[in-house]
Structures are given as C-alpha cells and as structure tokens.
Amino acid sequence: MGARSVVTMTATAIEAIDLVKTFGDLTAVDHVSFTVPEGTVLGLLGPNGAGKTTAVRMMTTLSPPTSGTARVAGYDVRTHPDQVRASMGLTGQAATVDELLTGRENLRMIADLYGLPRPRVRRVADDLLERFSLADAATKVVKEYSGGMRRRLDLAASLIATPPVLFLDEPTTGLDPRSRQELWEVLRNLVEQGTTLLLTTQYLEEADHLADRIIVIDHGTVIADGTPLQLKDASGAARIVLTVSNADDLSAAESLLRGLIPEVRVDPANRQITGSAEGLDAITRIAAGVQNLGIEIDDLGLKRPSLDDVFLNLTGHRAEPQLAATEESA
Amino acid sequence: MSTVRVHTNTDAPPRSEDPPPGGRVGAQQRAPFIRQVITLTRRNLTHIKRQPEMLSDVTIQPVMFVLLFAYVFGGSIQTNGSGYREWIMAQTMAFSAFVVAFGLSNDLTKGVIDRFRSLPINRGSVLVARSTSSLIHSSLGVIVMSLTGLIVGWRVRGSFLEALAGYALLMLFGFAMIWLGILVGSVMRSVEGVNGVIFTTIFPLTFLANTFAPSENMPHWLRVIAEWNPISSLVQAMRDLWGNGAPPPVDAQWPLHHPIIATIAWAIIFTAILAPLAMRAYVNRTRD
Numbered sequence: 001m002g003a004r005s006v007v008t009m010t011a012t013a014i015e016a017i018d019l020v021k022t023f024g025d026l027t028a029v030d031h032v033s034f035t036v037p038e039g040t041v042l043g044l045l046g047p048n049g050a051g052k053t054t055a056v057r058m059m060t061t062l063s064p065p066t067s068g069t070a071r072v073a074g075y076d077v078r079t080h081p082d083q084v085r086a087s088m089g090l091t092g093q094a095a096t097v098d099e100l101l102t103g104r105e106n107l108r109m110i111a112d113l114y115g116l117p118r119p120r121v122r123r124v125a126d127d128l129l130e131r132f133s134l135a136d137a138a139t140k141v142v143k144e145y146s147g148g149m150r151r152r153l154d155l156a157a158s159l160i161a162t163p164p165v166l167f168l169d170e171p172t173t174g175l176d177p178r179s180r181q182e183l184w185e186v187l188r189n190l191v192e193q194g195t196t197l198l199l200t201t202q203y204l205e206e207a208d209h210l211a212d213r214i215i216v217i218d219h220g221t222v223i224a225d226g227t228p229l230q231l232k233d234a235s236g237a238a239r240i241v242l243t244v245s246n247a248d249d250l251s252a253a254e255s256l257l258r259g260l261i262p263e264v265r266v267d268p269a270n271r272q273i274t275g276s277a278e279g280l281d282a283i284t285r286i287a288a289g290v291q292n293l294g295i296e297i298d299d300l301g302l303k304r305p306s307l308d309d310v311f312l313n314l315t316g317h318r319a320e321p322q323l324a325a326t327e328e329s330a
Numbered sequence: 331m332s333t334v335r336v337h338t339n340t341d342a343p344p345r346s347e348d349p350p351p352g353g354r355v356g357a358q359q360r361a362p363f364i365r366q367v368i369t370l371t372r373r374n375l376t377h378i379k380r381q382p383e384m385l386s387d388v389t390i391q392p393v394m395f396v397l398l399f400a401y402v403f404g405g406s407i408q409t410n411g412s413g414y415r416e417w418i419m420a421q422t423m424a425f426s427a428f429v430v431a432f433g434l435s436n437d438l439t440k441g442v443i444d445r446f447r448s449l450p451i452n453r454g455s456v457l458v459a460r461s462t463s464s465l466i467h468s469s470l471g472v473i474v475m476s477l478t479g480l481i482v483g484w485r486v487r488g489s490f491l492e493a494l495a496g497y498a499l500l501m502l503f504g505f506a507m508i509w510l511g512i513l514v515g516s517v518m519r520s521v522e523g524v525n526g527v528i529f530t531t532i533f534p535l536t537f538l539a540n541t542f543a544p545s546e547n548m549p550h551w552l553r554v555i556a557e558w559n560p561i562s563s564l565v566q567a568m569r570d571l572w573g574n575g576a577p578p579p580v581d582a583q584w585p586l587h588h589p590i591i592a593t594i595a596w597a598i599i600f601t602a603i604l605a606p607l608a609m610r611a612y613v614n615r616t617r618d
Binding site for chain 2: 112
C-alpha cells in the first residue's frame, strides 16, 4: 500500500439512530441507537417480543421507522432504500426461499434479480451450492429440504451479490446442534473475509460464540451493551466453587472460606461451597488451606456468570428460548 | 497487508451516484426492469408446473363450461342468427378473463416476499410478473375452450385476422381484470377470502349482461345497465369479430354498436384505476 499518511478510522457499517417503531399503542422499538464497525459482529440479544425482529426490519428497509433512522453502508434507509438493499443481505426469521423451486432455481432467480451477468448467474449459484454442501440437493425442490438445509440455502441466497453487510434474524432457531455448529462455522468464515454481521438471537450461547459486541434488548429498549466479557463482569463478580469429596468436611471447609472470601454459601446436596471471587489469589490461599486441613476435594474452580445469569441480572427474568413458537410477529 | 480504510463522510447522506463506503464489488448491481419481470414470471410459471392441480381452472373447468352452456342452456334459449351454441362461446371465453391472481395472496403469507423486498428491485416487478404469468395461465384456458368449442360445433366465421383480433381483445380485457385480482389479493388476508369476494362480485356482473341471454328482452332500466356492462362490450366485440350471431338491435346502447372501441376503452380505464390501487394496496400490505 505504501506509506501514505491517511487518517485510518474504522468505517461504520451499520448505524441505528434513535430508531422507534410503534404499532398502535405498542412501542415495539423504543429509541434504539448503536453503531456496528465494519468487519465486526453485533449480537442483538433479547427474549421473544423484545423488538429484535422489528429493529432488523427497519434496518433492512422492510418496515419504515416511526421515527429515527438507520444507515447501512453509509446509506439512509429512509432516503436511499435501494442503495441499502444493494449493500446488504438478509436472512429472515421465516425462511425466505421459494418452497416450490429447487435450490439451484432459487439461487439463480435471485442472481437474475440482482442483475448479475448471465454466465455469472450459473457460476455463482453452483459455487454457493457447493460451499454450503447443497450440491447434491441442487435439483431437489426446497419443500423437501431439512430445516438446516433451508437455512443454509437462505444464507447462500443472501450472499449472492457478496453484500458487505449481512443481517441474520435468528439464523439458527429450530436447528439441531450439529446444523447450528455448521452455520456458526460458515458465519465465522464470512466475518474473516470482512463481512459485517448483525445477528439477532435468543440463544445466549450463540451471541457469546459469534459476537464481538452484544446489545441486550428488552421491551424495545437497549438495556445493556458491551463485549460478552464486559457483560459478564457487569453482572457481578465471578464465584469460586469448591466441591468437597466427603460431606463430613463441609463445615470445616465452610469456616475456611468464610475466613478468606465474602458471600459464602453452602449447598449440602452437591457438597459445594461458593463465595465471591474478589482477586484470584483467593483461590491459591483456599487451595493451601484445604491442603493444611487435609480436606479431600473433588473440584476447586472459578465460575464466571453465564450470559443467562447476565440476562437474569439485567431483566429480572430469564430468557426463554423454549417459547420460540410465539416469537414476535411484527 | 495494511488495509487503510478511508472513512467516508457518513454525516451527509450519500447521493445516489456515490459508491458505497469501501466501494465493494457487487454492491451496486441492478437488473433492468424487464429482466426482473421475466425472472419473476418464470418463477410463477414454475410454480404452476410443480403444482399441476393449479391448472384445473384452465383445463377441466373450460371444458365443463362449454359443454354446460352448449347443451344445457343451448337447447332452451332462442337467438337470432347462427344458434345459441355459437352465440354463447364468446361469453364462455369472457369467463377466462377472470383468472384471479391467487398466487399473490399465497406469496404474501410467505417469507419469500420479504426476500424480494430486500432486493434492489422495482416493487412493481413482482406485480407485473404476477399479471403476466396469470395472463399466460388464462390463455391456456382460452385454448382449451376454443378446442372444446370447435368439437361441439363452434366456428369462427370471420377472417383469420378478425379472429386473432377477437382473441387479442379477450387478452387485453383479461389483463385489466387481473389487476382487480391483484388488488383483492393484496387487501384480503386469505386465499379463501379472495375467492369469496371475486365470486360474489364477478359472477353477477357476468350475468347482468348480454352474455347468457340477449339484452333486448330485459326491462328498459336493466337493459341499459346490461348494455353498458363492460362484459357486454367484450362479448359483443368477440361475436362481431368471430361472426357468431347477429348485430346488436338498432336501439341498443352505444357500446354495443362500437364494441371494439368500448372494450379497449374499458380495459384502459380499468387498468388505469386498478393497477395503481393494486400497487398501493400491495405496498401497504407489505410495509410492516
């Protein structure tokens, strides 16, 4: 590139600016703002009906904001919807592929609609089928595809015009664990190649795995924003967990821990004692103390709060992915 | 390896000719409108191919109608000229103009519309493609009807060009009516609803005309309505062009004396009113 003195800044790929969406009396999205730098992954995390899908629909021009706006690749969704559409791919919550067409026909149709040169239409479709392990099912009607195959085809369809920005609305909802892992792998590769990703999910694990940054949204408002690590730290200190081998040692171990760390709690059923881990040297001292007292232990470790704990801490209620069937319809 | 990204000014909205920040390949693809329509029409026709039962309205129904009208009504209604069987054909054909854009209301309940709307394509292309594929669909019915008609004794007695003009008028009128189907399809929430509305509005309309029985025997007020009915113009135009039946009575309303012009006018008026309404209903329906 040569030594040019250019001010390097990371470009902003997605920008939500005070987005609001109301449906009658219901405020589905309530003054949501955030930015996503190019080449990063933002996880929009929240339970059913939190407003994730509505936010994505506004950012992808499918639904006009009640107020506020969003920019995708620098284009305003209100004033330049066509440029936004040309710069992004969307994989919606409901599979957005055509059930009565074959996998190949689906991809070719979309390539045609993008206006790719005709020889490229064929090549791009076949390349993507290959890349998403759908080559064998290329001539099968999508109706006969499994859930995982549909999602992969859906994602492939979003990639036809190699858009710099990709929106994925609950990409793995309803997938079995193996298909989910496969999809994650594909998404990681895309990000490595420079694609910016915004994904909504109600799987805390998914956001933890994929996202550089997580925005937690509940009842239409942003209630937390940070890296997965920051969010975990914010929801309280990590805890030290000591499991003794014999229940008889519980009281001795308890008094040892009470001398060293605060908030000690005993769980006799699991022969476990937990306490707040303020400073990691506490672990070393506990280990030494246990040895001195001759207490036999099964395990001594540090437990960081999971995103599930984070969510409980932030909202006062648990995220409930099992209610996926009643997901927000708006 | 040092990738230097120059930040474009995102505070000012970019003008449409600006490349997107980063100027990535593929971000500004556009298909010409005609290619969008052809692609989507092909998709709609593939649907028909994959669901052959969708063709029952243009295969079994037309045959049924021709036989029903030719033999059940044909025996009991007296008309001037070349017989009821021939006279009724134009009306039977007019039925095929009402192939409804059912596929649209089907699409609207599925995620694929979101896909189309997230693409940089003209919003009208989905509807124009729908009307085009519906027209192709209904012309199949016209062919089946014509063949059945020929078997039961219907003949085109005009010239080849006149015959062709008759078919062209039928298609033109059908195109206008498809927009009614698209409008209803966009407004109604279910396929069943579309069926109901179309049937209860179109069915009386086709009877309140010179289609099944000559209009001169009706009470005066009814006759005026029937003769101004667009379907009467269409049917009269086809009868004239195909040489099936006598010219209209001298005291008939203006449209029956100028049926070709009247039909073209009706088709233009309907399309001019219905197409924008349908477009608006479709955009509203798919907004949120």
